[in-house]
Amino acid sequence: MLKKSKTIETDTEPIISPTRAVSSEEKTVIGKQITIEGTVRGKEDLLIEGAVKGGIELTGHHLTVGLNGQVEADIQAENVTIRGRVIGNVNALAKVSITKEADFNGEIHAKSISVEDGAYLKAVIELEKESQKKNIHAIKLGDKAASDTSHDPASLTTEADKAK
Amino acid sequence: MLGNSWSDPHLSDYTSNALRLFLEGLEQVRESQVLDVGSVCGDNITFFAQRVKRLYICDMFFHLNRDQCDTLPPNQFWKHLDYPPQSFHGILLWNLVDHLEDGEVSRMAERCYDMLKPGGMILGSLTGKSVVGTIACSFVVKDDYRLNINPKPDMDCPLHVRSNREVLELLSLFTPVKSFLYQNGLREYLFRHD
Numbered sequence: 284m285l286k287k288s289k290t291i292e293t294d295t296e297p298i299i300s301p302t303r304a305v306s307s308e309e310k311t312v313i314g315k316q317i318t319i320e321g322t323v324r325g326k327e328d329l330l331i332e333g334a335v336k337g338g339i340e341l342t343g344h345h346l347t348v349g350l351n352g353q354v355e356a357d358i359q360a361e362n363v364t365i366r367g368r369v370i371g372n373v374n375a376l377a378k379v380s381i382t383k384e385a386d387f388n389g390e391i392h393a394k395s396i397s398v399e400d401g402a403y404l405k406a407v408i409e410l411e412k413e414s415q416k417k418n419i420h421a422i423k424l425g426d427k428a429a430s431d432t433s434h435d436p437a438s439l440t441t442e443a444d445k446a447k
Numbered sequence: 448m449l450g451n452s453w454s455d456p457h458l459s460d461y462t463s464n465a466l467r468l469f470l471e472g473l474e475q476v477r478e479s480q481v482l483d484v485g486s487v488c489g490d491n492i493t494f495f496a497q498r499v500k501r502l503y504i505c506d507m508f509f510h511l512n513r514d515q516c517d518t519l520p521p522n523q524f525w526k527h528l529d530y531p532p533q534s535f536h537g538i539l540l541w542n543l544v545d546h547l548e549d550g551e552v553s554r555m556a557e558r559c560y561d562m563l564k565p566g567g568m569i570l571g572s573l574t575g576k577s578v579v580g581t582i583a584c585s586f587v588v589k590d591d592y593r594l595n596i597n598p599k600p601d602m603d604c605p606l607h608v609r610s611n612r613e614v615l616e617l618l619s620l621f622t623p624v625k626s627f628l629y630q631n632g633l634r635e636y637l638f639r640h641d
Contacts, residue, residue: 396496398489403509405527408492408502 315351323356331367343376350384363393459596460589464627465635467592469537469570473499476536482562484508484528485541486585486599494588495539503530507543508585512602525554533564540571541586544614546604552617560620563640569621573614573634574606582606596633 310328313319317333328345331352339346341360348354352367363375368386373379375393383401390407398404473479478500483491484507496502510527538559544552559569574584574596583602587595614636615623621638628634 396492398487398492400486400488402487403506404487404492404504405506406504408496408504409500410496412497 313352348385459631461594461596461629461631461633463592463594463635465570465572465625465637466588466594468625468637469539469568470498470592472568473537479536480534481537481539482530482535483539484543485539488585488587491586491588499537503535508546508583508599508602508604511543511546511604524551525558528555528558528562530562532561534562536564536567538563538567538569540569542572542574542584544571544609544617545574545606546583547607549607549617556618556620560640565640567640568624569618569636569638569640571614571618571636571638573609573636574632596631 310330311325313329313331313333313335315332319333319335320337322338322340323329323335324340326342326344328347329339329341330347330349331339331354332349333351334353336355339354339356339358339360343361345362345364346358346360347364348367348369350366352369354367354369354371356369356371358369358371358373358375360375362377362380363373364380364382365373365385365387366382367384370388372390373392375391377393378395378397379391379393381387381396381398381402381404383399385399385402385404387402388405390409392409392411394411396408396410473481479498480501480503481495481499482503482505483495484505485491486508487504487506492502492504505527507524507527510524540559543555547555563569572586583599583604583606585597585599587597589595609617611626611634618636618638620640622641624637624639626634626636
């Protein structure tokens, strides 16, 4: 069932467009028997126990894919918690949390990530790094020699080399 | 084989020289891409994701275990490593070799050689003859290059004990960079794609 679905819209057909403010504690639940195809946009937290295929945009809010959730979508949210099955790319402004029951396949871009041992991931993970930004900036400005070699693959002086 | 060594921190916890060298090598790369084929471990993901540009996770231990349960043919195992050629600056192989037949090791080595960029490195471990090598295990990265070896008794994977020579022959596509033998009997290897 779909509870408190005040702010969910899809590309094809807006479900409900509320006019009143939504409190930060409210959460919409897409129940086990619900399947949505299209883009889900909202301005409150969302729990998916059903199936969503397409896209999910929850700017500034928390998306949870529940244990029964089946999502094939690109996801944008403040925080994302994955307990169910997700195929797609996740872009979180803050944190992505993946529990041990999760089955995730896709890319994750976030500020931070937590993963419980036992989860299944086939993933690419890219965390936002402030220090990395600064370093890259410094290299671009100052040390041309360093930047010229920065794409070189890692190399080490080895005992095997010495033996040769 | 000694008794229960998992409770002995001197045996199940050690400082990994290979990991240190592996990471020092990656520090020379601006936007490093690393593949971890080990068991999914939150500590490891956090550790490496903070140190590389893009961390790829493909839990081959999970597939190995599941595929065995599903009685899929061994060649299905490799379909999961479906990355383009020269994708990675480093591959964390951990002790996957311990759980593969010789032919599978060779296929994995070919796949890794294809996926690794020239100059890229592979970190591998062998628990085979060590005191912690009686059952499947995973490696958890802690501070200061320390690795904690965790038993995974629920994993049903055969263990193949190999000598150094056998391992070097099976991974002969790569140039051995350095190897280490620890007090707990565990061996670590660092290989390079030239």
